[in-house]
Amino acid sequence: MYPFSFTKAANTREALKAGRSGGRYIAGGTTLVDLMRETVERPETLVDIADLPLRDLRVTERGGLLIGALVRMAEAAAHPKVRSLYPVISQALELSASAQLRNMATIGGNIMQRTRCTYFRDVTADCNKREPGSGCAALHGHHRTHAVLGTSDACVATHPSDVAVAFAALEATVHLLGPDGERRVPFADFLLKPGDTPNREHALRQGELITAVEILPLPRPLRSGYLKVRDRRSYEFALTSAAVALHVRGGVIRGAKVATGGVGTVPWKLPAVEQTLIGEHPSDRLWAEAARHAADGARPLPHNRFKVELLRRTVERQLRVVGGTK
Numbered sequence: 514m515y516p517f518s519f520t521k522a523a524n525t526r527e528a529l530k531a532g533r534s535g536g537r538y539i540a541g542g543t544t545l546v547d548l549m550r551e552t553v554e555r556p557e558t559l560v561d562i563a564d565l566p567l568r569d570l571r572v573t574e575r576g577g578l579l580i581g582a583l584v585r586m587a588e589a590a591a592h593p594k595v596r597s598l599y600p601v602i603s604q605a606l607e608l609s610a611s612a613q614l615r616n617m618a619t620i621g622g623n624i625m626q627r628t629r630c631t632y633f634r635d636v637t638a639d640c641n642k643r644e645p646g647s648g649c650a651a652l653h654g655h656h657r658t659h660a661v662l663g664t665s666d667a668c669v670a671t672h673p674s675d676v677a678v679a680f681a682a683l684e685a686t687v688h689l690l691g692p693d694g695e696r697r698v699p700f701a702d703f704l705l706k707p708g709d710t711p712n713r714e715h716a717l718r719q720g721e722l723i724t725a726v727e728i729l730p731l732p733r734p735l736r737s738g739y740l741k742v743r744d745r746r747s748y749e750f751a752l753t754s755a756a757v758a759l760h761v762r763g764g765v766i767r768g769a770k771v772a773t774g775g776v777g778t779v780p781w782k783l784p785a786v787e788q789t790l791i792g793e794h795p796s797d798r799l800w801a802e803a804a805r806h807a808a809d810g811a812r813p814l815p816h817n818r819f820k821v822e823l824l825r826r827t828v829e830r831q832l833r834v835v836g837g838t839k
């Protein structure tokens with residue numbers, strides 16, 4: 514470890530003031546403290562925001578869902594309204610990390626967690642994300658777990674969050690508060706693909722805080738669920754995953770929300786899969802036909818080619834489970 518200063522924000526005004534001066538926000542600390550120990554991250558000032566009033570979790574007036582940024586993963590997963598209205602969120606959270614981590618880590622921090630690429634965490638390796646312009650050791654090294662969608666010549670690291678995949682599928686909105694006031698960003702625009710600047714990972718401006726994630730009302734009935742495929746059954750990141758929500762009325766699919774994780778540099782929405790489903794009758798033939806589009810645009814590397822077919826099968830299986838023809 515190295516010297517840094519630590520301040521605890523008593524209120525939002527204090528937090529924003531410290532953030533504007535370059536302070537780095539910390540709440541659960543389950544990612545940032547690890548990265549500081551490994552000297553991957555070296556913030557000079559930490560601003561503890563754990564006491565800010567951002568723990569609201571409620572159904573909104575219009576029937577959507579609002580989850581405060583400081584709600585713990587375990588709290589959100591166990592909340593009766595999340596379990597009943599959005600099982601895809603609850604399941605994604607419960608399949609993440611360990612029970613101990615879920616008790617500490619917050620929803621805001623989970624979205625902001627950084628990649629598990631081993632080269633990113635090894636300060637002796639070339640990594641454009643950690644040190645822009647240094648190269649990407651993963652491209653010619655071990656990249657079995659890396660991304661096949663949204664990659665660039667500069668970076669092929671996956672985004673590790675599970676619940677972010679559910680938020681991407683449900684087209685959530687991220688609420689932000691900064692020195693210039695409040696703003697809302699569609700989830701699809703919040704996390705950034707690497708392009709030439711993999712060190713830029715999100716749309717937050719200097720000093721801005723995530724205050725909440727909102728799911729806008731969706732037509733009911735809505736069946737949803739999350740499937741995670743990984744090398745071992747617990748405490749492991751996804752090789753592939755699928756977040757699926759279907760609105761079926763009168764035997765016809767009227768709405769489909771589908772995203773995948775473990776394969777993209779950001780949680781990856783699957784519009785071609787969704788479009789194939791809408792207006793059709795649920796059937797095993799339909800799930801297979803839609804899932805054929807799951808890996809459209811994939812650019813696999815030698816060690817992770819298996820993810821292309823695994824992704825299609827993951828999406829097909831979860832469509833079948835949520836669609837009710839399993």
Ligand code: SF4
Binds near residue numbers: 632639667669711
């Ligand atoms: Fe760094 Fe990205 Fe390459 Fe990993 S994949 S070494 S995070 S640039």
